Amino acid sequence: MYDVAEIRREFPILGREVNGKPLVYLDNAATSQKPRRVIDALTEHYEQHNANIKRGVHRLAEESTAAYEEAREKVARFIGAADATGLVFTRGTTESINLVAYAWGRKNLREGDEIVLTESEHHSNLVPWQIATQATGARLRFIPVRDDGTLDLNEAERLIGPKTKLVACIHASNVLATVNTVGRLAEMAHENGALMLVDGAQSAPHLPVDVQELGCDFFAASGHKMLGPTGVGFLWGQPEILEEMDPFLGGGEMIREVHLYHSTWNDIPHKFEAGTMNVAQAIGLGAAVDYLEDLGMESVREHEQRLGEYAYRRLSEVEDVTIYGPEDGRTGILSFNLPEVHPHDLSQLLDEEGIAIRSGHHCCQPLIRRLGVAATSRASFYLYNTEEEVDAFVAAVTRAREFFGAFA
Numbered sequence: 384m385y386d387v388a389e390i391r392r393e394f395p396i397l398g399r400e401v402n403g404k405p406l407v408y409l410d411n412a413a414t415s416q417k418p419r420r421v422i423d424a425l426t427e428h429y430e431q432h433n434a435n436i437k438r439g440v441h442r443l444a445e446e447s448t449a450a451y452e453e454a455r456e457k458v459a460r461f462i463g464a465a466d467a468t469g470l471v472f473t474r475g476t477t478e479s480i481n482l483v484a485y486a487w488g489r490k491n492l493r494e495g496d497e498i499v500l501t502e503s504e505h506h507s508n509l510v511p512w513q514i515a516t517q518a519t520g521a522r523l524r525f526i527p528v529r530d531d532g533t534l535d536l537n538e539a540e541r542l543i544g545p546k547t548k549l550v551a552c553i554h555a556s557n558v559l560a561t562v563n564t565v566g567r568l569a570e571m572a573h574e575n576g577a578l579m580l581v582d583g584a585q586s587a588p589h590l591p592v593d594v595q596e597l598g599c600d601f602f603a604a605s606g607h608k609m610l611g612p613t614g615v616g617f618l619w620g621q622p623e624i625l626e627e628m629d630p631f632l633g634g635g636e637m638i639r640e641v642h643l644y645h646s647t648w649n650d651i652p653h654k655f656e657a658g659t660m661n662v663a664q665a666i667g668l669g670a671a672v673d674y675l676e677d678l679g680m681e682s683v684r685e686h687e688q689r690l691g692e693y694a695y696r697r698l699s700e701v702e703d704v705t706i707y708g709p710e711d712g713r714t715g716i717l718s719f720n721l722p723e724v725h726p727h728d729l730s731q732l733l734d735e736e737g738i739a740i741r742s743g744h745h746c747c748q749p750l751i752r753r754l755g756v757a758a759t760s761r762a763s764f765y766l767y768n769t770e771e772e773v774d775a776f777v778a779a780v781t782r783a784r785e786f787f788g789a790f791a
């Protein structure tokens with residue numbers, strides 16, 4: 384039984400007030416709040432076990448290393464990986480994609496090769512590929528987004544061909560709330576001998592994910608969006624592909640032997656974990672994954688879908704509102720605009736009522752341009768949000784609409 388009131392009690396921050404009003408936190412696509420269990424895991428690590436990992440043979444080093452490796456196993460299981468050898472801890476989605484763009488891209492891309500992306504990519508799944516293609520002479524192609532916020536798969540069929548070396552796509556959009564059929568794109572990529580990278584920043588926290596079912600070669604996500612601490616995320620890659628890749632960063636622990644003029648590399652995933660990692664944060668992410676698994680990702684998805692549909696319906700009632708993205712199959716994200724209200728002014732006005740939303744281009748400037756606007760307002764829901772919070776949000780938006788409308 385999914386009990387939101389009980390869930391909310393586990394998130395200390397949800398009990399606070401902002402501007403004298405109960406906090407209504409609707410900026411979950413930017414970062415999620417943290418349950419007591421994750422905060423406790425960090426505290427316990429620092430109070431009881433803290434040591435550098437993979438280096439010492441003393442008790443604390445062994446305990447820290449074991450907890451870190453256990454977190455790796457948990458995250459690998461959470462995304463349906465066959466085992467943890469392909470699971471690399473990073474700082475987050477951005478670093479994970481940069482890792483692939485540098486370590487795989489520089490080795491494998493040549494002039495004439497193509498990387499196929501979509502018009503709806505977050506900057507972190509666009510800029511690294513711009514840098515990689517500029518360095519190698521490969522070029523970028525883009526699958527268009529249709530007016531309803533879904534991908535034009537006919538155009539994808541046309542674009543993905545023998546020159547394609549990699550297809551990279553967001554699983555779920557942080558602006559449009561679309562869930563993309565990345566499994567179909569993976570098939571198209573593989574039919575042409577290309578690899579498939581999935582940006583799971585907005586899917587791993589919200590939907591059941593199985594990398595084997597998706598058929599992708601790389602999957603990237605951020606811990607801080609899925610109840611975990613900031614500073615940690617992961618890249619999962621097919622082990623045999625990771626084996627063939629060059630390292631991304633050089634330094635301690637990613638090596639096997641170091642000589643003055645050359646070095647050899649450690650086994651995966653350690654080859655991609657240079658220097659002291661964010662140990663406590665990885666352990667905290669393990670605790671976050673335990674929490675999500677206890678709730679069940681099917682239940683999380685159902686709750687968010689129900690709440691998202693309710694919010695979509697309620698917000699649609701506001702006069703002249705434009706909501707972006709498809710009507711069906713959405714995640715719990717609502718990007719919208721009101722004719723006389725600048726998104727930043729709306730965010731500020733809502734903040735006065737204790738309601739946190741985001742406004743701007745959401746690090747998706749090409750997509751925002753494609754929508755024909757300069758910015759949008761965005762409310763994003765998570766497993767602890769309620770219908771009462773949706774009502775408070777819609778009431779505040781309605782008041783803002785009337786307030787700004789009076790000056791129009």
Ligand code: C6P
Pocket residue numbers: 412413414474475476477478505507508553555556557582584585605741745746
């Ligand atoms: N989107 C948002 O408010 P990092 O910063 O590495 O944890 O995640 C980057 C990222 C990559 N892909 C997608 C689809 C994302 O949504 C994000 C982060 C936040 O929408 C911050 S811009």
